[in-house]
Amino acid sequence: MAQIRATAEAARFEAERRLKHQGSARVALDSIELTQRVDRKRVEHLKFVFGKEGCRPEHIVNHALLSIDKSTLHEALKESGISPAALLVHGNSAYPVLRLPRGKKLMCLHGNHRIQAGKEHLSVRDQWWIVDLYLADINRDVAQFLIEEYANEADPTDGEVYCKIRKYHFERNLNFERRWWARLKGSRPRSLQRLLRHDEIRSAFDNLLDIPGQWYGMQLTTVNKMMGMNFEEGIVNALNHIRWFWHDLLDGDIDAMRQVNDIDVKALESLAPGASQHDFEAIERQVRGGNIFGSLDQVRRADILERLRRSSGLVPTLRSFFHDINYWDVCLGGLLHLFSPSHRDTMISAMQSHFTGINQRDGFVMIQSGEGTFIAAAGAEADQVEYGYRQLFVFVMRHFKYLPRPTKRGDLSCKPRATADPAVLHQFASLAQRLGFESPEIESILLTRPDREPEVLGYCNTPAFVRPGSGEECRQRSGIPPLSTFREDRTSLYLHFLDKEQNENNEGITSFYVRQSVYLQFLGRSNGGVILPEASGPSATPPQRPYEVANFHDEAGPGEVGREEAGSEEDWGGENGREGNGRGEDRRDSWTPIVYDEMNSDADPSTSGPALGGRILGSPDNEGPEMLETPDSDTVAVSFKILDNGTWRDVQTLQVYRADPSEVARVAKKSMRKGFRTMDTNMQLLAPDDCFEAATIDGTNTILLIPQADLDVDEGLVASANVVGYTAIAENERKKTRVNYLAFS
Numbered sequence: 001m002a003q004i005r006a007t008a009e010a011a012r013f014e015a016e017r018r019l020k021h022q023g024s025a026r027v028a029l030d031s032i033e034l035t036q037r038v039d040r041k042r043v044e045h046l047k048f049v050f051g052k053e054g055c056r057p058e059h060i061v062n063h064a065l066l067s068i069d070k071s072t073l074h075e076a077l078k079e080s081g082i083s084p085a086a087l088l089v090h091g092n093s094a095y096p097v098l099r100l101p102r103g104k105k106l107m108c109l110h111g112n113h114r115i116q117a118g119k120e121h122l123s124v125r126d127q128w129w130i131v132d133l134y135l136a137d138i139n140r141d142v143a144q145f146l147i148e149e150y151a152n153e154a155d156p157t158d159g160e161v162y163c164k165i166r167k168y169h170f171e172r173n174l175n176f177e178r179r180w181w182a183r184l185k186g187s188r189p190r191s192l193q194r195l196l197r198h199d200e201i202r203s204a205f206d207n208l209l210d211i212p213g214q215w216y217g218m219q220l221t222t223v224n225k226m227m228g229m230n231f232e233e234g235i236v237n238a239l240n241h242i243r244w245f246w247h248d249l250l251d252g253d254i255d256a257m258r259q260v261n262d263i264d265v266k267a268l269e270s271l272a273p274g275a276s277q278h279d280f281e282a283i284e285r286q287v288r289g290g291n292i293f294g295s296l297d298q299v300r301r302a303d304i305l306e307r308l309r310r311s312s313g314l315v316p317t318l319r320s321f322f323h324d325i326n327y328w329d330v331c332l333g334g335l336l337h338l339f340s341p342s343h344r345d346t347m348i349s350a351m352q353s354h355f356t357g358i359n360q361r362d363g364f365v366m367i368q369s370g371e372g373t374f375i376a377a378a379g380a381e382a383d384q385v386e387y388g389y390r391q392l393f394v395f396v397m398r399h400f401k402y403l404p405r406p407t408k409r410g411d412l413s414c415k416p417r418a419t420a421d422p423a424v425l426h427q428f429a430s431l432a433q434r435l436g437f438e439s440p441e442i443e444s445i446l447l448t449r450p451d452r453e454p455e456v457l458g459y460c461n462t463p464a465f466v467r468p469g470s471g472e473e474c475r476q477r478s479g480i481p482p483l484s485t486f487r488e489d490r491t492s493l494y495l496h497f498l499d500k501e502q503n504e505n506n507e508g509i510t511s512f513y514v515r516q517s518v519y520l521q522f523l524g525r526s527n528g529g530v531i532l533p534e535a536s537g538p539s540a541t542p543p544q545r546p547y548e549v550a551n552f553h554d555e556a557g558p559g560e561v562g563r564e565e566a567g568s569e570e571d572w573g574g575e576n577g578r579e580g581n582g583r584g585e586d587r588r589d590s591w592t593p594i595v596y597d598e599m600n601s602d603a604d605p606s607t608s609g610p611a612l613g614g615r616i617l618g619s620p621d622n623e624g625p626e627m628l629e630t631p632d633s634d635t636v637a638v639s640f641k642i643l644d645n646g647t648w649r650d651v652q653t654l655q656v657y658r659a660d661p662s663e664v665a666r667v668a669k670k671s672m673r674k675g676f677r678t679m680d681t682n683m684q685l686l687a688p689d690d691c692f693e694a695a696t697i698d699g700t701n702t703i704l705l706i707p708q709a710d711l712d713v714d715e716g717l718v719a720s721a722n723v724v725g726y727t728a729i730a731e732n733e734r735k736k737t738r739v740n741y742l743a744f745s
Contacts, residue, residue, distance in 0.1 A: 020138040023087025025098035029119050029127045033105040034112045046117035057129045064111030067136045075101045110147045159215025191223035204239035210257045211246050213265040217319025226325050229332045230341045233348050234522035241521045242316045249307050259295040267292045270320050270477040272509045274311040278470045313517040323478035333405030334396035338432050338441050351389040360384050360436045365530050379530040388435040398490040399424050423450040463492035463512035471508020485511040496532040638664050638695050642705045648724050661692035676705040681725025683718045700728040
């Protein structure tokens with residue numbers, strides 16, 4: 001049946017073609033009017049070919065397709081002194097010369113680039129071309145068929161094929177649609193079929209059909225990778241961002257959007273005219289002069305420049321989108337170590353389904369503000385989920401080099417494969433559990449024992465978004481970043497920096513500006529339900545006040561400042577002061593707990609709280625009969641207690657800045673090396689870097705030390721530990737009451 005329809009249509013088209021075809025002739029180039037704006041690169045390429053191989057306008061594959069109305073044809077034949085038949089019969093003779101009446105032009109339906117290249121390359125006496133003439137009243141479908149079937153200067157791009165297939169699909173022109181499907185080669189048909197089956201993604205691509213200049217960047221060879229990422233939300237966000245940016249740039253004028261060609265889009269691709277003076281100046285003269293957006297009037301071009309000046313982020317295009325797909329594919333590969341989406345899930349929906357709320361406290365959201373530092377911000381459970389999965393995305397952005405995609409089950413090939421760094425993988429799983437996620441993969445990873453601690457990135461550096469000079473090279477503004485850029489940016493890749501609104505302006509942009517733009521294009525800004533910390537890294541000196549959200553410290557319970565009641569740090573292997581490097585410099589430990597057995601993978605269900613960088617105040621310097629702490633004090637006292645013959649004994653109380661509690665983690669690690677394990681008053685094992693948050697959030701400010709040999713916890717031990725906790729909370733409340741009394745007396 002399909003063959004019968006195709007045969008009938010071919011016969012109808014051929015009949016119309018013969019009826020409207022008037023023959024071929026030699027025509028002066030200045031008599032031909034181009035019907036589309038040409039791509040300079042394509043014209044220059046043709047001129048190069050003409051220079052190397054010679055120009056052969058008489059060759060049939062180089063003929064241009066022109067339309068002519070009957071009256072103009074009649075006048076031209078009369079002026080040229082030839083008959084209509086002369087245009088149709090040539091044999092071995094030369095093509096007849098057709099001279100047009102003064103002021104008349106022939107419309108070039110196809111071959112615009114070779115005509116323009118001929119005008120620029122050929123000498124004055126050779127300014128002619130061989131054209132095939134069709135009457136202007138030819139059936140539209142037949143004319144379109146001829147244009148598409150005519151000799152092409154280049155093979156159609158993936159974008160051209162996509163646009164034609166969708167155009168004829170919407171027009172219900174099945175035969176033309178099939179013709180364009182037939183032009184796809186290799187794996188492209190299967191890739192496109194897979195894309196078109198996905199309603200949301202197909203719709204997002206179709207929304208760009210009104211911007212023809214975008215489609216030079218379509219890459220059907222990358223579609224399979226894109227669809228296999230299970231990243232529907234990010235893909236749709238990014239495609240919609242392209243649409244919104246260009247829609248706003250042209251003030252929502254659909255006609256103007258349809259006049260934007262690939263030259264215009266390529267000129268703006270990945271520039272940051274709103275932040276970079278260098279980028280803005282690079283295009284300002286071209287836009288004003290009409291080299292860019294030349295099909296639009298001067299008033300519209302001036303408006304475009306003003307909108308570009310006010311824009312934020314990189315100018316998005318379809319080509320940069322596909323380059324960035326390669327980057328996100330690597331990042332999504334890292335997430336597969338912790339989550340395995342089903343065929344019905346996206347990665348984000350899989351992460352959401354694995355959120356159990358472990359280690360979370362009602363009403364608060366844990367935000368990692370640097371390596372080893374967290375804050376607790378007021379937020380609902382939905383915020384815990386969203387900010388949790390966002391922070392896991394940000395983690396793989398920091399560490400994707402060390403988290404290659406896991407090998408699929410059943411893959412028995414002997415091809416060497418990169419494997420994930422065990423320490424980084426353990427760090428990743430620990431963070432996921434810390435943020436409230438549980439999965440079989442996370443549990444399995446936390447049962448392993450890394451042979452070393454993960455790399456310490458050092459201080460969380462406040463990133464610069466702009467800088468003097470031309471800024472980050474355009475070729476490095478999309479796709480996988482180079483190694484040098486990866487290393488430079490990873491100490492700043494935290495949610496509060498990526499989510500920051502910034503309006504800085506300078507000569508050029510930095511690589512971090514690029515990372516932020518790519519992050520926001522695919523994941524967007526957070527929903528605004530949580531107030532993130534000020535985007536500034538910890539300094540070498542303590543801040544005046546730790547960052548607080550919704551009076552978190554008041555609600556979580558006052559801190560306790562006690563004194564050493566018995567024993568000393570040396571009794572259990574501690575040290576006074578900070579462990580240094582021999583030059584008096586501070587050492588910052590990684591926040592990630594290194595778990596050495598199955599029990600240590602458990603976390604305190606109530607851990608959450610602030611912990612920012614700063615200096616330590618050693619407890620000996622702050623001893624006194626009874627040191628009181630206000631609810632919003634910069635410092636807090638944390639007590640370590642050890643079980644001694646059935647009695648809990650204080651061995652040391654550390655007075656530390658809330659802004660930098662790393663001394664607590666250091667002492668806890670020291671105790672572990674001496675054979676003790678750290679626990680809270682509910683007898684839950686704590687990793688060293690979790691001790692401060694666990695102790696302060698449950699209101700006890702107490703950490704218990706249990707000898708490794710006595711980890712067989714019974715009900716009696718749990719009960720005695722609970723008593724320690726209740727007593728500590730009561731004592732803290734008593735001190736808080738006294739502080740309030742003294743404040744008002």
